[in-house]
Amino acid sequence: MNVTSGKAGSKAGKEKAVGRESNPGNFFSGVATQPIAEFRTALEAANYSEAGVKAVLGGQDDLYFQPVDIAVAIRRLPEDLPLSTLVKLFLLGVTVEEDEVAKSLRPMTLQQLLGMGLAQRTPKGVRPLVRLFPYQGFIIVSDPHYPDPSELPSDYVIGVNATSVTLAHLTVRTPVGAVLDMGTGCGVQALLAARQAGQVVATDVNAKALGFTAFNAQLNGIHNIQCRQGSFFQPVAGNQFDLIVSNPPYVISPDTSYIFRDGGLPGDSVSAEVVKESPAFLAEGGFAHILCNWTCRSGEEWSAPVRRWIESSGCNALLLHYKTEDPLTYAANWTRPHYHGDLSAYQNALDRWLSYYQKLGIEAIASGAVILRRSKGPHWTRAEQLPPGTIGPAGEHIVTLFQAQDYLVALQDDRAILAQSFRLVEHHRLEQVLKWRNGAYGAQDMVLALERGLRFQGRIDGFTLHLLAFCDGRRLLGEAVEQVAQGTGTNANDLAITAIDTVKKLLGLGFLAPAQGSQHDQLQKEGAAK
Numbered sequence: 001m002n003v004t005s006g007k008a009g010s011k012a013g014k015e016k017a018v019g020r021e022s023n024p025g026n027f028f029s030g031v032a033t034q035p036i037a038e039f040r041t042a043l044e045a046a047n048y049s050e051a052g053v054k055a056v057l058g059g060q061d062d063l064y065f066q067p068v069d070i071a072v073a074i075r076r077l078p079e080d081l082p083l084s085t086l087v088k089l090f091l092l093g094v095t096v097e098e099d100e101v102a103k104s105l106r107p108m109t110l111q112q113l114l115g116m117g118l119a120q121r122t123p124k125g126v127r128p129l130v131r132l133f134p135y136q137g138f139i140i141v142s143d144p145h146y147p148d149p150s151e152l153p154s155d156y157v158i159g160v161n162a163t164s165v166t167l168a169h170l171t172v173r174t175p176v177g178a179v180l181d182m183g184t185g186c187g188v189q190a191l192l193a194a195r196q197a198g199q200v201v202a203t204d205v206n207a208k209a210l211g212f213t214a215f216n217a218q219l220n221g222i223h224n225i226q227c228r229q230g231s232f233f234q235p236v237a238g239n240q241f242d243l244i245v246s247n248p249p250y251v252i253s254p255d256t257s258y259i260f261r262d263g264g265l266p267g268d269s270v271s272a273e274v275v276k277e278s279p280a281f282l283a284e285g286g287f288a289h290i291l292c293n294w295t296c297r298s299g300e301e302w303s304a305p306v307r308r309w310i311e312s313s314g315c316n317a318l319l320l321h322y323k324t325e326d327p328l329t330y331a332a333n334w335t336r337p338h339y340h341g342d343l344s345a346y347q348n349a350l351d352r353w354l355s356y357y358q359k360l361g362i363e364a365i366a367s368g369a370v371i372l373r374r375s376k377g378p379h380w381t382r383a384e385q386l387p388p389g390t391i392g393p394a395g396e397h398i399v400t401l402f403q404a405q406d407y408l409v410a411l412q413d414d415r416a417i418l419a420q421s422f423r424l425v426e427h428h429r430l431e432q433v434l435k436w437r438n439g440a441y442g443a444q445d446m447v448l449a450l451e452r453g454l455r456f457q458g459r460i461d462g463f464t465l466h467l468l469a470f471c472d473g474r475r476l477l478g479e480a481v482e483q484v485a486q487g488t489g490t491n492a493n494d495l496a497i498t499a500i501d502t503v504k505k506l507l508g509l510g511f512l513a514p515a516q517g518s519q520h521d522q523l524q525k526e527g528a529a530k
Contacts, residue, residue, distance in 0.1 A: 035112050036218045042108040043132075043139060046082040050134040053091065056083050063133065064161070065092060067147050082106075089119065090132035093145045097125045133160045135188065136168070138220045142186040142212055148340045155208045157186050158260050163291060164188050166391065167247050170320075170369055172287045173395040176242035180281065182233065182274070185260065187213030189245045190225050197243065200225045203235045206259045233277050240281055244288035248274050251334055252293050252365055254356035261334070267360050268294040272309050275370050279313045282374035288315075289371050296324060296364040303383035306370060310381065315372040318401060319383040320454070324366040327357040373402055380409050382508065387449075387457050397453025397510050404507045407514075414500050418478035421515035422471045422503065427452040428511060430465075448511060456509045463488075463495070464502050473515035477503060 046052075054060055058076040065073060070092050077084035085104035088094040098121070102110040110126070113119055118141075119126050133140045142159030146152055158164075167189060177198045181190040184202035190213060193200050202213050202225055210227040217225045228235035249263040250271045256262045263270035271292035278288040294305045303319050310317050325333070331353035339346035368386070382405055411417065428450050435444040446465060449457035460468075466487065470480035481499045485492035506512045 035108070035116050036215070038108040038112065039116065039118075040139075040219055040221070042105045043086070045106070046086050046104060048083060048086050048090075048132065048134060048139065050137075052083060053087055053134050056081065056087060063091065065145075070094070086132075089126065089128050090130065093128055093131065093147075095122060095125045095127045101126045131159050135160045135165075136192060138188070138191050138216070140186055140188050140191070141216050141219065149337045150340045150342065150345075152258065152338070154257060155206050155259055157206065157209045157212050159186050160188055162390075163247055166369075167245060167289060167291055168192055169391050169393050169395075170289050170371065170398065171245055171395055172243065172289075172399055174399070176286075178239075178241045178283075179243040179245070180236055180239075180241040182236075182244065182246040183248045184213050184227075185209050185247070187216045187225070189247070191216060191220060191222055193243065193245065194222045194224050198224065201228060201236055201239070201241075202226070203228045203230055205229065205231050209259075232273060233281055236281060240283045240286070242283050242286045244278055244281060244286070244290075246274055246278075246288070246290045248290070250274075250291060250293045252295065252330070252357075252362070253334065254352055257338075267362065268292075268305070268365075275306065275309045275372075276313075278372060279310075279315050279374060282315070282372065284374050284376065286374050287371065288373075289369065291369050292367070294366050295360075295362045296366050298363045302366045302368075303381075305366075307381055307383075310370070310372070313372065314374060314379070316375050316379055316402060316405070317373075317381040318371040318398065318405075319368065319381065320371070321366060321368040321383065321385050324364050326364060327354060327362055330365045331357070371398060378409055380405055384454075384456070384509070387455055389455070391454050392452050394453040397450075400510050400513070401508065404510070408504055408508060414504070415496070417500050417503055418481065418496060419476055421473055421476050422507065422512045423473035423515055424468055424471055425450070425511060425513050450510060453510065456511070458509075463498065467499055467502065468506075471512060 050063075053063065056077060057063075057073055060073070060076070073092055074088060074094065077087060082104035085096060085100050089096050089101060089104075098110060101113070101119070105113060114121065114126075118130050119128050121127075128144050130141050131144045133142070140160050143153075143157045164185070171189070171192070173196050175196050179190075179193040179197040179200045181187070181193060181200060181202045184190050184204050185206075186209065187202055190200045190202040194217075202210070204210050204213070204227075207229055210229055213225065214227050217223070248270055249259065249261050250268070251261045251263070252268055253262045256264045265273070271290070271294050274290055275292065278290065282288055292306070296302055296305060302321050302324055306319050328350070331350055335346060335349040335353060339349060382401070428448060431447045431449065432443050433445040434441040443462070446460050446462075447457055448460050448464075448468075449455065463484070466484045467480060470483055471477075475483075477499060478496070481496050482492050484490070484499075485495050503512060507514075
């Protein structure tokens, strides 16, 4: 989440009301390939992997530790195990005795580790200077955890976190030629994209972030990532990509304390600029995935501001909304962690942020993602509310949603849907709440929910439940309507109108899929061939 304008990038290193510059040391000046290879060998020998680390922590599934959790995690680690030592040092951020560290690194030496700038000697032992997070088969190196967030340097490079995981899950993973990771940070998106691409360009205004990205590529044996320093799309002027991923410094902030957070542009200009400029750098059929914050006027539909950004973009767009917050809640969430135990400074920060919002007339701030696909047309925009909680890997789901919307837009007549057949996807569930009425249980509430991807959910009624029972991939929708009408004694023409609207919604969200051989199925095959 580290891209900004040239102006903001220059200010971030100077205005240090909170953030301060760090000393990158030898690590960021470039490390010889041989020590990196030996470090990788040591990590592999200790089984420093996602599965290995979770197992050694007693089945711990969440590897994001708060300071109060570290004491418990340490006590779960088996003694005299190299992996335990490495987890204490590089994941939990604990200072460890020299002899213990040296034993855990073999065949690498402690001196090599120190020479790489990954750790340093202290009177109490070896202190880590980086964090190593196992994720998706990679080891991601970033700046270490700071017990006191107020001490974060202005060029702090965040490791794997909730937002980077969200962006990774949203990204379409089909094989492509060229990928742009704009605002690469520690390089996690670039590493993931390297598996599906011929070439990845990782850009960032923060030189330290690019140092981490280059190191992570070497550590993980990735050779198709090119790092370029610069602001927004400046480092890739004149280039086009099959895939763009971006987690920019979208926080709507009056500060320029942290490069990863503060873009230095007014209001939601960072998000607007990235979304507006992305289409020009997309090849035909290419996808862009951008995390955003944007401002909304009182009473305005949450998607309205983003729709204005993508007018005449030459792209189809899926807008995903996570939440909308009032200015005070938003300011508190972003400032609270950075004023550790300093109530007066925290209150001053709140006042400063709220004054900024009032000056700009900001009444609400929305969070979500914009997914664009370059297309010759016809162009469409779909806006969806994400359900509460985390999403799973959703790349395939997103491709399905784009194909479904293409199909719906291409229909000359909605009633043509009646001549198609559909089936319910397998990865869904139906939740029913039954209530005792008149001597029997009756359905009071029914919720249909997807168990994968974006995990959409919604209430359905009895008619929809009956209709879905006939969506088996063999019957045409019109035949299903006739059967439901006969079974319920309802007029088939009236039911058809409701069925068309229901199927359009369920198809557009991914609950329904076309039966093999249908017009929609053929459209999907043609899209895959392109």
